[in-house]
Amino acid sequence: MSLRHAILVLLQDQEASGYDLAREFANSIGLVWNATHQQIYLELGKLNEKDMVKFRHIPQDGKPDKKMYRITEEGRDELIRWLRKPAAPPRIRDAFMVKIAGGALSDPSSILRELEDQADLRRERLTTFEDLARKLDDRNGDKDMYTYLTLRRGILDQQAWLNWAEEVRSELRRREDLTTSV
Amino acid sequence: MSLRHAILVLLQDQEASGYDLAREFANSIGLVWNATHQQIYLELGKLNEKDMVKFRHIPQDGKPDKKMYRITEEGRDELIRWLRKPAAPPRIRDAFMVKIAGGALSDPSSILRELEDQADLRRERLTTFEDLARKLDDRNGDKDMYTYLTLRRGILDQQAWLNWAEEVRSELRRREDLTTSV
DNA sequence: TATTGCAGCGCAATCCGTTGAATAAGTAGT
DNA sequence: ACTACTTATTCAACGGATTGCGCTGCAATA
Numbered sequence: 001m002s003l004r005h006a007i008l009v010l011l012q013d014q015e016a017s018g019y020d021l022a023r024e025f026a027n028s029i030g031l032v033w034n035a036t037h038q039q040i041y042l043e044l045g046k047l048n049e050k051d052m053v054k055f056r057h058i059p060q061d062g063k064p065d066k067k068m069y070r071i072t073e074e075g076r077d078e079l080i081r082w083l084r085k086p087a088a089p090p091r092i093r094d095a096f097m098v099k100i101a102g103g104a105l106s107d108p109s110s111i112l113r114e115l116e117d118q119a120d121l122r123r124e125r126l127t128t129f130e131d132l133a134r135k136l137d138d139r140n141g142d143k144d145m146y147t148y149l150t151l152r153r154g155i156l157d158q159q160a161w162l163n164w165a166e167e168v169r170s171e172l173r174r175r176e177d178l179t180t181s182v
Numbered sequence: 183m184s185l186r187h188a189i190l191v192l193l194q195d196q197e198a199s200g201y202d203l204a205r206e207f208a209n210s211i212g213l214v215w216n217a218t219h220q221q222i223y224l225e226l227g228k229l230n231e232k233d234m235v236k237f238r239h240i241p242q243d244g245k246p247d248k249k250m251y252r253i254t255e256e257g258r259d260e261l262i263r264w265l266r267k268p269a270a271p272p273r274i275r276d277a278f279m280v281k282i283a284g285g286a287l288s289d290p291s292s293i294l295r296e297l298e299d300q301a302d303l304r305r306e307r308l309t310t311f312e313d314l315a316r317k318l319d320d321r322n323g324d325k326d327m328y329t330y331l332t333l334r335r336g337i338l339d340q341q342a343w344l345n346w347a348e349e350v351r352s353e354l355r356r357r358e359d360l361t362t363s364v
Numbered sequence: 365t366a367t368t369g370c371a372g373c374g375c376a377a378t379c380c381g382t383t384g385a386a387t388a389a390g391t392a393g394t
Numbered sequence: 395a396c397t398a399c400t401t402a403t404t405c406a407a408c409g410g411a412t413t414g415c416g417c418t419g420c421a422a423t424a
Contacts, residue, residue, distance in 0.1 A: 002277050003410085009284030019372050032279035039411065041374065066372060083288045086296060087277035089303060095184050095269035097214035097335060102191030103328035106265050114268060121271060145353060146285035153279060153346050160342035164335050171327060185380090201402050221381065223403065246388060246402045 002087075003043050006033045008079040011053060011071040013143070018044050018067065028147070031129070031154045044069055052078055100168075108172045119165045126158040185225050188215045190261040193235060193253040195325070200226050200249065210329065213311070213336045226251055234260055282350075290354045301347045308340040
């Protein structure tokens with residue numbers, strides 16, 4: 001239940017609209033916490049009711065009005081309270097891995113096909129993370145260090161995944177060799 | 183929404199009770215898909231209504247009766263249909279990482295403390311996965327290969343995490359040196 | 365001119381998931 | 395004798411999340 005806290009973390013640095021936050025969830029924080037715009041707008045409403053954020057109306061011409069949210073004292077208190085207590089380990093729910101575990105039902109070629117699709121995705125992520133990390137390489141402020149470490153987490157994760165994919169390929173090839181040589 | 187399919191994968195090999203499945207979710211498949219027993223019982227109920235599984239009553243003396251579930255033709259069809267269509271990439275929701283991203287608010291020492299707790303957990307998982315993988319090292323059947331690959335995924339994942347933790351430690355130390363030398 | 369996309373917000377229905385508890389009887393340990 | 399754990403299933407309540415839909419209006423593109 002910490003979409004809430006992810007939002008508060010983002011609002012710490014700057015005032016932002018729901019839309020802004022949704023974009024950041026699609027990029028930076030999305031690395032560690034996913035959320036859609038509906039969820040975000042809903043949560044902002046709740047946070048507002050609890051006085052953890054407040055907003056000002058910004059009328060815009062042409063575009064619809066927007067609400068620029070900022071964190072309040074109560075919000076910051078809540079965030080700090082949350083930071084203090086230990087986080088539950090993330091629960092894992094990886095559909096693709098379920099497929100692998102039940103792989104004996106599929107044929108190897110279709111597994112390999114999907115593996116490559118997933119690998120493309122990971123490679124893409126890897127390069128974007130690496131680019132972002134390179135820009136932060138002269139990390140000075142505390143804040144930069146923590147975003148750098150967050151990115152490093154993403155990078156190591158993608159690399160581990162890609163290494164695993166390599167193992168899958170060679171195992172499946174090994175198996176093919178065994179069966180065709182019979 | 184593929185708790186369903188994870189269950190079907192497990193039922194493929196053997197008839198099992200909800201309780202059995204819950205245990206397997208706590209171990210083997212839990213590596214890639216987490217679920218509690220309540221969820222499993224509920225899902226078994228739904229699967230039964232849709233005729234994707236059926237069960238027989240086993241009265242037991244001493245222990246309460248159990249329901250042994252097995253997969254049906256419809257269940258197998260559904261599973262195969264699902265295996266064919268591409269899996270959505272898993273959504274990431276890692277509370278601890280949210281803390282890191284907002285780390286500038288905490289003090290480094292409390293971050294390090296929690297890091298070590300999480301690292302303990304990962305190390306523990308790593309050794310259990312490695313033990314299981316060693317037992318499968320003469321992997322022959324297709325099925326064994328896929329469980330082996332699943333385990334490898336878990337192993338590489340834990341290792342990547344622990345390597346990252348090492349980076350966090352040295353970064354935080356570096357930072358401490360900088361600030362204390364001022 | 366029609367379509368697509370972006371910026372910006374929201375509601376409603378439903379589904380999924382979590383928490384917490386209840387029941388029931390055996391077994392193992394202090 | 396008391397406690398705690400294991401086997402085995404189920405229910406109720408709540409809150410979180412997802413899916414699908416709706417609105418406005420500008421800018422760009424085909």
